[in-house]
Amino acid sequence: xxxxxxxxxxxxxxxxxxxxxxxxxxxxxxxxxxxxxxxxxxxxxxxxxxxxxxxxxxxxxxxxxxxxxxxxxxxxxxxxxxxxxxxxxxxxxxxxxxxxxxxxxxxxxxxxxxxxxxx
Amino acid sequence: xxxxxxxxxxxxxxxxxxxxxxxxxxxxxxxxxxxxxxxxxxxxxxxxxxxxxxxxxxxxxxxxxxxxxxxxxxxxxxxxxxxxxxxxxxxxxxxxxxxxxxxxxxxxxxxxxxxxxxx
DNA sequence: TGCAATGCCTCGCGCCTTGAGGTATTGTCC
DNA sequence: GGACAATACCTCAAGGCGCGAGGCATTGCA
Numbered sequence: 001x002x003x004x005x006x007x008x009x010x011x012x013x014x015x016x017x018x019x020x021x022x023x024x025x026x027x028x029x030x031x032x033x034x035x036x037x038x039x040x041x042x043x044x045x046x047x048x049x050x051x052x053x054x055x056x057x058x059x060x061x062x063x064x065x066x067x068x069x070x071x072x073x074x075x076x077x078x079x080x081x082x083x084x085x086x087x088x089x090x091x092x093x094x095x096x097x098x099x100x101x102x103x104x105x106x107x108x109x110x111x112x113x114x115x116x117x118x119x
Numbered sequence: 120x121x122x123x124x125x126x127x128x129x130x131x132x133x134x135x136x137x138x139x140x141x142x143x144x145x146x147x148x149x150x151x152x153x154x155x156x157x158x159x160x161x162x163x164x165x166x167x168x169x170x171x172x173x174x175x176x177x178x179x180x181x182x183x184x185x186x187x188x189x190x191x192x193x194x195x196x197x198x199x200x201x202x203x204x205x206x207x208x209x210x211x212x213x214x215x216x217x218x219x220x221x222x223x224x225x226x227x228x229x230x231x232x233x234x235x236x237x238x
Numbered sequence: 239t240g241c242a243a244t245g246c247c248t249c250g251c252g253c254c255t256t257g258a259g260g261t262a263t264t265g266t267c268c
Numbered sequence: 269g270g271a272c273a274a275t276a277c278c279t280c281a282a283g284g285c286g287c288g289a290g291g292c293a294t295t296g297c298a
Contacts, residue, residue: 009132009212010219012254012285017129018226025230031276040229044222051255053278074263075276094227100129101220103163107137108213110159111144131254131285150245170286172247193294194245 015047016055017097020082020090023065029077030056056080064089134166135174136216139201139209142184148196149175175199183208 018037022028028036030053038046056078059065064086070077082090137156141147147155149172157165175197178184183205189196201209 010129010136010216012131013129014219014223015255018223021227022229029276030278037226040226041222042225044218045226048256048258049277050257050259050279054254057278073265073275077276097129097223097227099163100133101223103160104133104137104216104220106161107156107159107164108140108216110141134286148245149247167287167289168245168247169249169288169290173285176247192244192296196245 011045013093013097014045015051016059017090017093018045019052019055019059020064020086020093023080024082024087024090027079027081029070029079031077033080059086130164132212132216133164134170135178136209136212137164138171138174138178139183139205139212142199143201143206143209146198146200148189148198150196152199178205 015037018040019033022033022036022040030049033056034047034049034052037052056065056067060067060080064083065080066083067078067080070079134156137159138152141152141155141159149168152175153166153168153171156171175184175186179186179199183202184199185202186197186199189198
């Protein structure tokens with residue numbers, strides 16, 4: 001209530017896309033990944049743990065990620081890597097994102113320059 | 120079930136953005152708008168009536184749209200226009216979308232070319 | 239006569255992010 | 269030595285939102 005909540009737009013599916021994309025470059029553990037997302041988007045996007053951890057679990061259950069435990073300074077970490085199946089999914093998701101982004105931009109500019117505008 | 124529904128396609132907030140954007144160019148009625156969205160995105164994006172009509176009603180209730188009734192061939196139509204308040208909202212939504220799209224693309228390309236690489 | 243298209247509407251399902259909450263260890267500062 | 273932040277994992281309830289299906293009425297075409 002009272003909290004307008006008008007933000008948080010345009011983000012459905014984005015966390016999953018970025019998780020796969022970043023993990024494909026370098027295996028990471030959850031906590032690290034959350035900060036990597038923030039850094040890689042220049043602090044523009046930030047997703048909480050309640051968003052990322054469930055995605056990690058689900059993608060692993062689906063065979064798109066695999067994890068191994070690691071110990072570092074007394075803390076255990078679950079380091080995730082992208083499987084070959086996950087890479088395939090990633091490619092599809094990226095192209096899907098590009099199609100959507102292009103479509104939206106097309107619509108936003110629709111009718112802007114009806115004529116070729118040869119100066 | 121059985122419908123995989125793996126879609127989940129980056130679309131939250133997009134319908135509202137496109138509704139405001141297209142209506143800002145030209146007043147339209149709901150049915151027309153639904154087809155305009157499809158056309159303006161080259162058939163890439165299509166939103167059902169169950170998605171668009173509620174948005175129209177909400178935006179009007181919020182003062183971002185205004186409507187007037189029109190008769191055409193025995194059918195009545197509700198033609199919506201964007202108010203000045205709606206135009207302000209539209210500008211914000213567009214820039215918000217651009218920031219998100221840029222952030223996602225930044226992340227996807229993160230580390231690709233560390234150096235500027237100006238050919 | 240029947241069916242598709244036009245034109246409006248509502249409702250419930252299910253997905254997804256958010257935010258808050260919980261646990262445990264390590265490092266830091268006073 | 270005690271408090272607190274940071275690290276690192278996890279879960280759950282709430283709410284937003286698109287989707288699909290459904291409903292109603294008229295026009296136009298076959």
